[in-house]
Amino acid sequence: MATMIGRLGSDRLRQWLPLATLVILVALIGALQPVFLQPATLLELAGDTAVLFILATGVTFVIMLGGIDLSIQSMASLASVVVALTLSSLGYWSFVLAVALGAVAGLLSGLAHTRLRIPSFIATLAMGGVLFSTALVTSGEKSITLEVAERDYLTWITGAALGIPNVVVIGLIVLVGAHVLQAHTRFGRYSAAIGAGEPAAYASGVKVNRQKVTAYVLSAAFAALAGVILAGRLASGSPTLAAEMLLPSIAAVVVGGTAITGGVGSIWRTLVGALIISVVRIGMTFLGVNIFAQNIVFGVVLIAAVAITIDRSKIPIVK
Amino acid sequence: MSATAELSLEGVNKSFPGVQALKDVSIEVRRGEIVGLIGENGAGKSTLMKILSGVYQPDTGRILIAGKPTRLQDSADANRKGIGMVFQEQSLLTNLTVGENIYLGYEAQFTRGGIVHWKRLYAAAARQLAKVRLDVDPRMRADDLDFASRQMVEIAKALTLEDGSGGHLVILLDEPTSVLERAEIEVLFARVRALRDRASFIFVSHRLDEVLELSDRIYVMKDGAVVAELAAAEADVPKLHHWMVGRSLQAEYYREPLQKAFAPEVLVEARGLSLGQHYRDVSFTLHRGEILGIAGVIGSGREELTRTLAGFAPHDGGTLEVGGRAARFTTPAEAVDAGMGYIPRERRVEGLVLFLPVAANITLADLGSLTRYGLIDDRREREIASGWVDRLRIRTPGIQTLCLNLSGGNQQKVVLAKWLEAKAKVLILDHPTRGLDVGAKEEVYELVRAVTAEGLGVILTSDTLEETIGLSHTVLVMRDGEITHRADAAPGMKPRQVDLIGHMV
Numbered sequence: 038m039a040t041m042i043g044r045l046g047s048d049r050l051r052q053w054l055p056l057a058t059l060v061i062l063v064a065l066i067g068a069l070q071p072v073f074l075q076p077a078t079l080l081e082l083a084g085d086t087a088v089l090f091i092l093a094t095g096v097t098f099v100i101m102l103g104g105i106d107l108s109i110q111s112m113a114s115l116a117s118v119v120v121a122l123t124l125s126s127l128g129y130w131s132f133v134l135a136v137a138l139g140a141v142a143g144l145l146s147g148l149a150h151t152r153l154r155i156p157s158f159i160a161t162l163a164m165g166g167v168l169f170s171t172a173l174v175t176s177g178e179k180s181i182t183l184e185v186a187e188r189d190y191l192t193w194i195t196g197a198a199l200g201i202p203n204v205v206v207i208g209l210i211v212l213v214g215a216h217v218l219q220a221h222t223r224f225g226r227y228s229a230a231i232g233a234g235e236p237a238a239y240a241s242g243v244k245v246n247r248q249k250v251t252a253y254v255l256s257a258a259f260a261a262l263a264g265v266i267l268a269g270r271l272a273s274g275s276p277t278l279a280a281e282m283l284l285p286s287i288a289a290v291v292v293g294g295t296a297i298t299g300g301v302g303s304i305w306r307t308l309v310g311a312l313i314i315s316v317v318r319i320g321m322t323f324l325g326v327n328i329f330a331q332n333i334v335f336g337v338v339l340i341a342a343v344a345i346t347i348d349r350s351k352i353p354i355v356k
Numbered sequence: 357m358s359a360t361a362e363l364s365l366e367g368v369n370k371s372f373p374g375v376q377a378l379k380d381v382s383i384e385v386r387r388g389e390i391v392g393l394i395g396e397n398g399a400g401k402s403t404l405m406k407i408l409s410g411v412y413q414p415d416t417g418r419i420l421i422a423g424k425p426t427r428l429q430d431s432a433d434a435n436r437k438g439i440g441m442v443f444q445e446q447s448l449l450t451n452l453t454v455g456e457n458i459y460l461g462y463e464a465q466f467t468r469g470g471i472v473h474w475k476r477l478y479a480a481a482a483r484q485l486a487k488v489r490l491d492v493d494p495r496m497r498a499d500d501l502d503f504a505s506r507q508m509v510e511i512a513k514a515l516t517l518e519d520g521s522g523g524h525l526v527i528l529l530d531e532p533t534s535v536l537e538r539a540e541i542e543v544l545f546a547r548v549r550a551l552r553d554r555a556s557f558i559f560v561s562h563r564l565d566e567v568l569e570l571s572d573r574i575y576v577m578k579d580g581a582v583v584a585e586l587a588a589a590e591a592d593v594p595k596l597h598h599w600m601v602g603r604s605l606q607a608e609y610y611r612e613p614l615q616k617a618f619a620p621e622v623l624v625e626a627r628g629l630s631l632g633q634h635y636r637d638v639s640f641t642l643h644r645g646e647i648l649g650i651a652g653v654i655g656s657g658r659e660e661l662t663r664t665l666a667g668f669a670p671h672d673g674g675t676l677e678v679g680g681r682a683a684r685f686t687t688p689a690e691a692v693d694a695g696m697g698y699i700p701r702e703r704r705v706e707g708l709v710l711f712l713p714v715a716a717n718i719t720l721a722d723l724g725s726l727t728r729y730g731l732i733d734d735r736r737e738r739e740i741a742s743g744w745v746d747r748l749r750i751r752t753p754g755i756q757t758l759c760l761n762l763s764g765g766n767q768q769k770v771v772l773a774k775w776l777e778a779k780a781k782v783l784i785l786d787h788p789t790r791g792l793d794v795g796a797k798e799e800v801y802e803l804v805r806a807v808t809a810e811g812l813g814v815i816l817t818s819d820t821l822e823e824t825i826g827l828s829h830t831v832l833v834m835r836d837g838e839i840t841h842r843a844d845a846a847p848g849m850k851p852r853q854v855d856l857i858g859h860m861v
Binding site: 217221222223226227229230233234236237238239240241242243244300301 | 727
């Protein structure tokens with residue numbers, strides 16, 4: 038009984054650890070650089086976090102049910118290329134096309150994983166390769182800058198209303214939508230059940246494969262949306278636009294406290310995780326850490342976060 | 357405690373959340389002795405074996421080897437101290453050779469500069485095989501051996517511990533006969549007896565006659581405690597059975613007075629049902645309010661039949677009708693839609709999502725009915741869950757408690773609540789009382805009686821024949837994939853176990 042109470046206590050502590058980390062980091066950087074705590078800087082931070090958050094949100098759905106999606110950064114880059122290539126001819130439909138392509142790619146990954154019974158990391162690793170090469174070939178292996186005339190279509194991303202950047206509003210809409218989906222629908226509940234105990238979910242009549250495929254569709258579609266927004270903010274599309282974003286995205290999910298083994302997690306946690314990653318990134322800039330050295334930090338952070346969040350006594354063998 | 361005991365436990369206690377698995381257990385094994393260990397499922401045999409093999413640590417109490425108190429850190433440490441284990445589910449890696457298996461993890465002695473000297477390893481393996489008089493080439497793959505030979509290889513593997521510990525061994529045999537034929541069992545027993553000068557044995561088995569045949573002395577366990585210690589010469593099967601069950605059969609235990617006649621309405625009708633080599637030409641009818649027990653040994657086909665009805669293993673011959681409609685379930689989801697509710701033996705794997713709360717588990721099979729505009733109605737979910745917790749008297753700190761933290765009996769009630777909430781018409785009870793203590797078992801029996809009184813049909817397979825007979829209205833006996841006997845089991849007119857056993861083996 039005593040050990041049970043101890044465990045509950047440490048679980049509760051673990052739950053608040055990410056938020057506490059975020060607050061401490063913000064306070065720390067604020068103390069060193071008071072300008073950091075001004076509303077304008079914080080809004081900028083929120084805007085910078087949006088793309089990472091949307092990428093991480095998509096992959097949260099997959100991680101919740103115990104899988105992984107390694108194709109998200111290639112998907113986001115491809116989406117930026119699609120926007121850059123079709124914006125002049127399709128207008129706003131160009132964005133729809135990019136996200137729809139994402140959904141199709143997710144559907145294919147999901148079917149490969151469930152129908153062919155291929156581990157998700159293999160299915161999505163392969164899909165990532167396909168998407169990356171598609172982006173390379175269609176873009177002619179180069180970055181495509183959007184024409185000034187085309188930039189009118191981008192104001193929904195780049196603009197601001199009442200002093201709040203639109204990209205922050207988009208991030209909030211994604212937050213609310215994804216949160217409702219994850220916490221208040223059957224899909225969300227089934228995902229948690231599958232992640233925590235797939236055999237029991239299956240035996241209870243849950244259509245496990247359908248939920249899995251849905252999660253991969255969501256993951257890739259959110260990745261494509263992230264790519265669209267990135268293209269809008271940078272006014273260009275490129276096959277490497279979102280390169281180096283896979284690691285921070287997965288780190289954000291896990292740092293937020295979602296278990297990499299599935300079953301436990303939420304979109305809120307991913308938001309906290311994404312903010313932590315952003316703050317760490319800014320903190321490193323303040324400290325003068327080379328921008329290219331960031332992934333060293335994120336790699337270490339990811340390992341540390343997994344080590345802390347997983348109660349490994351419950352998992353005898355890690356493959 | 358006698359000073360000559362090779363291995364002894366003194367006053368060992370072991371608890372898991374919600375259940376005390378071992379209560380003040382003391383046993384001893386003397387040099388060259390074969391000690392039998394029997395008990396029903398959940399009596400604590402497995403926990404005891406795991407403590408002896410170093411997998412679990414006792415909460416209190418002592419382990420003594422040759423009279424000296426010791427601590428077994430883990431199974432490798434137990435091995436070093438001369439305790440070997442031969443598992444029920446064979447632990448040989450079938451893709452490796454016999455020799456590789458025997459020295460798995462102990463190749464260092466044949467290794468120079470990181471290179472394994474295979475010739476020496478196989479020569480040593482051949483010497484081990486000679487000890488158990490098994491005439492096979494150590495270079496054969498384990499896959500190519502029959503079960504009896506694999507069991508001998510396991511024993512040979514355990515005997516390699518002689519080289520490490522240097523002394524007399526204690527080898528735990530956990531249900532070693534469960535997959536063997538009679539002739540193979542006799543060979544195994546002869547070899548075990550011949551090894552007495554090298555090792556003592558603890559023999560765990562369900563088969564009381566075999567325990568009597570092989571053992572010198574027998575410990576009987578019940579509900580986590582040793583309830584009897586008998587010399588094999590002074591024991592017989594009825595005596596052991598009596599100690600094991602702890603009482604003579606009482607009608608009250610299985611709530612027989614609550615057994616009501618079932619309704620004429622048919623819920624499930626199977627005609628000539630078949631599945632590959634598992635079962636053939638199975639026909640039965642399940643009525644409203646009826647408990648249909650299926651008796652049979654491992655390999656009788658009753659397990660697969662159960663899985664077919666639950667949607668895990670679609671039949672490939674004959675017809676199945678559920679609620680008057682033809683059915684062939686290819687997934688559990690289809691079975692659930694047809695009104696079947698499966699209460700699996702692997703409660704913690706297939707029955708419950710342990711890491712989800714009680715409430716989420718109760719509503720898992722019926723989320724659709726509490727979803728409005730695509731959103732789960734949280735308040736209704738809480739009401740439903742609280743309702744079932746009250747009705748089934750599920751003892752839990754709250755409906756948001758993870759099922760992980762509930763005792764086995766309460767977990768089983770959550771599984772039952774899930775299917776009652778999903779308005780299942782037929783419950784498939786696959787060893788529903790496995791691992792439960794007596795009190796929890798009785799609660800389950802009471803609930804099963806209550807739901808059948810409300811018109812549910814129940815298909816039951818059980819750990820014990822006694823339970824099958826005690827609960828059922830009708831008992832089907834299966835052997836080698838076919839139904840060999842049907843017996844009426846009305847209250848007061850229950851068939852005797854011996855009458856059914858003849859049709860089982």
